[in-house]
Amino acid sequence: MNRDQALALLQEVLTGIVPDADFGRIGPDTDLRDALELDSIDFLTLVERLSERAGCRIDEDDYPRLTTLAAGADLLAERA
Amino acid sequence: MPALGADMTEGTLLEWLVHPGDRVARGDIVAVVDTAKAAIEVECFQAGTVERLLVDPGTTVPVGAALAVITTGAPERAPAPAQGTAPSVPAAEPVVTPLVRHLAEERGVDLATVHGSGPGGRITRSDVMAEVSTGASAAGGRPAPAPAPVARAPRTGARVRATPLARRVAAESGLDLATVTGTGTGGAVRVSDVRAALSGTVPPGRPAPAPGAVVARAPVGRQEAMRRAVGDLMARSKREIPHYYLSTTVDLGAAVGWLRELNRQLPVSERLVPAALLLKAAALAAREVPQLNGSWTDRGFVPAEAVHLGVAVSLRGGGLVAPALHDAADLTPAELMARLRDLVARARAGRLRGSETSDPTITVTSLGDQGVEAVFGVIYPPQVALVGLGKVVERPWAVKGMLGVHPVVTATLSADHRASDGATGARYLAALDRLLQKPEEL
Numbered sequence: 393m394n395r396d397q398a399l400a401l402l403q404e405v406l407t408g409i410v411p412d413a414d415f416g417r418i419g420p421d422t423d424l425r426d427a428l429e430l431d432s433i434d435f436l437t438l439v440e441r442l443s444e445r446a447g448c449r450i451d452e453d454d455y456p457r458l459t460t461l462a463a464g465a466d467l468l469a470e471r472a
Numbered sequence: 473m474p475a476l477g478a479d480m481t482e483g484t485l486l487e488w489l490v491h492p493g494d495r496v497a498r499g500d501i502v503a504v505v506d507t508a509k510a511a512i513e514v515e516c517f518q519a520g521t522v523e524r525l526l527v528d529p530g531t532t533v534p535v536g537a538a539l540a541v542i543t544t545g546a547p548e549r550a551p552a553p554a555q556g557t558a559p560s561v562p563a564a565e566p567v568v569t570p571l572v573r574h575l576a577e578e579r580g581v582d583l584a585t586v587h588g589s590g591p592g593g594r595i596t597r598s599d600v601m602a603e604v605s606t607g608a609s610a611a612g613g614r615p616a617p618a619p620a621p622v623a624r625a626p627r628t629g630a631r632v633r634a635t636p637l638a639r640r641v642a643a644e645s646g647l648d649l650a651t652v653t654g655t656g657t658g659g660a661v662r663v664s665d666v667r668a669a670l671s672g673t674v675p676p677g678r679p680a681p682a683p684g685a686v687v688a689r690a691p692v693g694r695q696e697a698m699r700r701a702v703g704d705l706m707a708r709s710k711r712e713i714p715h716y717y718l719s720t721t722v723d724l725g726a727a728v729g730w731l732r733e734l735n736r737q738l739p740v741s742e743r744l745v746p747a748a749l750l751l752k753a754a755a756l757a758a759r760e761v762p763q764l765n766g767s768w769t770d771r772g773f774v775p776a777e778a779v780h781l782g783v784a785v786s787l788r789g790g791g792l793v794a795p796a797l798h799d800a801a802d803l804t805p806a807e808l809m810a811r812l813r814d815l816v817a818r819a820r821a822g823r824l825r826g827s828e829t830s831d832p833t834i835t836v837t838s839l840g841d842q843g844v845e846a847v848f849g850v851i852y853p854p855q856v857a858l859v860g861l862g863k864v865v866e867r868p869w870a871v872k873g874m875l876g877v878h879p880v881v882t883a884t885l886s887a888d889h890r891a892s893d894g895a896t897g898a899r900y901l902a903a904l905d906r907l908l909q910k911p912e913e914l
Contacts, residue, residue, distance in 0.1 A: 431841040440740040
């Protein structure tokens, strides 16, 4: 998966969790948990769906990297 | 119309999921009702056969109004009477003569709902007839059922998949969701689909709304209603309940370490978040201190037999609901986690069940994910206590004279001084702390 695909996947999965997510307002380094009001259960759902769709393992140690679009896309591009 | 929460005074019937002639069992979901807060699935409290539906979809009626007539125990209509009403409600059997019982059966009156005016609460013939006439006036007083003005799921039982916002915008514009092509996950109709459909159609009998007007008004109407419902209930709480507040800091070193080890071995779908352990401990502590688990009534405090843990869930776009995790003290943390995820998802999708919104015995609010360290909540009447959990933060922490860095959480308790004193509340927080030091036993 290249980085563009990774970013698209991340946005798609986030849209599934927050249906009216507006990515126009979210920069690459914006904290997604604040901007999209993700709670710990939403975040777990994000991890679950990403690891399913990308077919890669995401451990708790990786969670900090999923808090922004830029770092999240990098992580997915590395793993899948 | 059941009261689906202490703050509910009326409800709008959105959709019937049963039809006359259908057999229903206790707990079956028979209708969807819209309250100020959410669309809620209403469970049947009585087994029997649906005789008549009294309220059309789209109609708003007060709490207590009859929605439908269910016939119970008529042998010729009940293929399986043994599993039906007879064994399930012997204790609540109203005092009644065979003649009156026969009359009630004949007229389709559920005796359990009839108030007996005779000696010893005995239900008389006139009580039944009064019930019949109120039911009849509710049904007969209305004009011939015109086509419902709101969007309605097809009668086939296959409900149109749609987001709550899409459902609402469609209903307010008189658009039938079944005619909208969904572009969301699994073909679900999203609000953008509804708006696209609206911009091409003029709903019958209404001036064509400018698409912008629909967009602006629909969510605001819901939010205002939600705001008012929350405000009314909380104002009542602060007016009636003499709150007292306690706070303590709980070391989560053991719990967080244990979770970390556990989650390492688990697939993502089975991983636990700290909230699961905190909620389990909150439920067990409520069982240990029953003076905080129950409801305040005219007769004083009534303890609850089980712990139905209300969980405050904030909704996207504002507002909050606090549905119950039933029997939370008996669930394993993994079960509790699965139920919690299901409950939060359904709360946000606007598909809670009536029993979940009406019977929490103590509520937990957790604002940790929003970054605050402590929350002193307002009690949900008629409950008598509310537990507040803040963010799990790392802090210097002394253990046996040694200073280390530990994850800690601030746990608070707001409790009703009519039902308990500070010493009782203190026992609750102490129990919560003690339970969280042995996460493997939760």
